[in-house]
Amino acid sequence: xxxxxxxxxxxxxxxxxxxxxxxxxxxxxxxxxxxxxxxxxxxxxxxxxxxxxxxxxxxxxxxxxxxxxxxxxxxxxxxxxxxxxxxxxxxxxxxxxxxxxxxxxxxxxxxxxxxxxxxxxxxxxxxxxxxxxxxxxxxxxxxxxxxxxxxxxxxxxxxxxxxxxxxxxxxxxxxxxxxxxxxxxxxxxxxxxxxxxxxxxxxxxxxxxxxxxxxxxxxxxxxxxxxxxxxxxxxxxxxxxxxxxxxxxxxxxxxxxxxxxxxxxxxxxxxxxxxxxxxxxxxxxxxxxxxxxxxxxxxxxxxxxxxxxxxxxxxxxxxxxxxxxxxxxxxxxxxxxxxxxxxxxxxxxxxxxxxx
Amino acid sequence: xxxxxxxxxxxxxxxxxxxxxxxxxxxxxxxxxxxxxxxxxxxxxxxxxxxxxxxxxxxxxxxxxxxxxxxxxxxxxxxxxxxxxxxxxxxxxxxxxxxxxxxxxxxxxxxxxxxxxxxxxxxxxxxx
Numbered sequence: 380x381x382x383x384x385x386x387x388x389x390x391x392x393x394x395x396x397x398x399x400x401x402x403x404x405x406x407x408x409x410x411x412x413x414x415x416x417x418x419x420x421x422x423x424x425x426x427x428x429x430x431x432x433x434x435x436x437x438x439x440x441x442x443x444x445x446x447x448x449x450x451x452x453x454x455x456x457x458x459x460x461x462x463x464x465x466x467x468x469x470x471x472x473x474x475x476x477x478x479x480x481x482x483x484x485x486x487x488x489x490x491x492x493x494x495x496x497x498x499x500x501x502x503x504x505x506x507x508x509x510x511x512x513x514x515x516x517x518x519x520x521x522x523x524x525x526x527x528x529x530x531x532x533x534x535x536x537x538x539x540x541x542x543x544x545x546x547x548x549x550x551x552x553x554x555x556x557x558x559x560x561x562x563x564x565x566x567x568x569x570x571x572x573x574x575x576x577x578x579x580x581x582x583x584x585x586x587x588x589x590x591x592x593x594x595x596x597x598x599x600x601x602x603x604x605x606x607x608x609x610x611x612x613x614x615x616x617x618x619x620x621x622x623x624x625x626x627x628x629x630x631x632x633x634x635x636x637x638x639x640x641x642x643x644x645x646x647x648x649x650x651x652x653x654x655x656x657x658x659x660x661x662x663x664x665x666x667x668x669x670x671x672x673x674x675x676x677x678x679x680x681x682x683x684x685x686x687x688x689x690x691x692x693x694x695x696x697x698x699x700x701x702x703x704x705x706x707x708x709x710x711x712x713x714x715x716x717x718x719x720x721x722x723x724x725x726x727x728x729x730x731x732x733x734x735x
Numbered sequence: 736x737x738x739x740x741x742x743x744x745x746x747x748x749x750x751x752x753x754x755x756x757x758x759x760x761x762x763x764x765x766x767x768x769x770x771x772x773x774x775x776x777x778x779x780x781x782x783x784x785x786x787x788x789x790x791x792x793x794x795x796x797x798x799x800x801x802x803x804x805x806x807x808x809x810x811x812x813x814x815x816x817x818x819x820x821x822x823x824x825x826x827x828x829x830x831x832x833x834x835x836x837x838x839x840x841x842x843x844x845x846x847x848x849x850x851x852x853x854x855x856x857x858x859x860x861x862x863x
Contacts, residue, residue, distance in 0.1 A: 410798070411771060414771065415771055415797040415798065416774075417772075604797060604798055666774070666795050687798075688774045688797065693774075
């Protein structure tokens with residue numbers, strides 16, 4: 380069956396910039412414009428601009444909006460004041476993760492939930508099923524918003540000339556509505572690269588012009604390839620790789636997200652033992668890739684779920700799930716790279732931290 | 736897309752060029768462009784006997800690892816050691832400094848049977 384791929388409002392911009400378009404979760408998006416490495420380094424050293432309009436946006440409104448979100452997410456949205464955002468996850472009732480998400484309290488009684496593109500339909504069904512018991516109204520606003528991410532140490536300086544809001548007062552995980560280059564938008568000081576930066580929500584009709592202005596101001600267009608290597612250096616999981624319906628978040632470095640409160644599926648998450656844990660691994664030689672087996676002392680010990688050569692460290696880095704007894708920082712393991720066992724070490728993530 | 740007419744090609748995007756008695760092998764401009772930034776190249780050891788179509792080298796880009804196949808059978812006599820320090824030569828100069836290895840061919844007919852530049856261009860068109 381031929382399925383028509385979806386295009387974001389920035390589609391024509393990507394073509395004009397020479398983006399190499401690929402299918403990502405049913406969306407036609409650029410994997411790179413010039414070079415993954417160059418785009419990656421631009422984000423680490425100056426500022427890069429990503430089109431992330433494919434991500435899903437749900438609004439949760441109503442008298443029980445907070446109560447509902449406290450039940451369906453692992454982090455605690457009760458801690459969010461208006462204008463603040465938090466990383467979170469949707470648990471299932473089998474000790475796994477439906478999706479990892481960002482929750483923004485945009486107004487009194489209104490929450491915005493940003494979800495992974497590949498999971499929009501699944502999350503929507505899941506949330507609607509659980510919402511039946513709550514006095515809430517859910518809206519899928521995914522097609523009403525274009526989303527871009529301006530990331531890197533020069534993100535603030537690049538964006539500042541286009542708005543009257545003093546961006547130096549916008550703290551990490553803060554979000555606010557504002558005017559950028561004369562059009563209404565919302566920004567959040569969040570991202571998926573490990574760098575400082577902003578995510579910018581704008582109307583689909585306004586977004587391409589805003590994109591062009593930011594590129595003219597020096598932001599380097601960056602594709603999905605760099606987005607993946609950047610998040611990997613930062614140690615961030617990608618749903619479908621590190622996190623799945625079957626992975627227990629309690630056994631990951633993201634366990635901090637689980638707050639002590641009643642939530643959907645809590646027993647399943649708490650009852651399971653962590654026979655395997657999600658870890659970071661680094662290799663002196665060899666480039667780990669998704670699916671490569673991990674060994675410890677020659678015995679099977681797990682597998683790589685994401686891997687690449689770090690453009691910053693020039694070494695092989697991986698996220699993966701390994702046996703609990705070799706999951707401690709400093710444990711020696713081996714990654715099988717094309718039939719050869721290459722020494723690897725379990726290391727703390729992030730692999731790369733912002734310089735400043 | 737740059738496809739020099741002074742050499743032969745394979746459907747798997749290697750090029751093969753006659754140099755005296757030897758066949759020099761590399762990957763095409765189309766192949767390097769598709770792979771993206773090359774960060775590691777594993778070349779075969781000199782002295783290794785290879786069969787046409789056998790996976791003998793590996794090129795790793797940021798995104799993926801790809802096999803390189805021997806266009807002809809014979810003995811590997813030399814590999815491009817410069818790629819150990821400068822794998823990006825494969826991107827910057829795929830038909831020159833980015834060559835991979837040299838083969839002493841065992842059957843000259845195999846080289847003649849490879850694709851000419853025009854036929855290879857058709858292969859690229861089919862894939863783009």
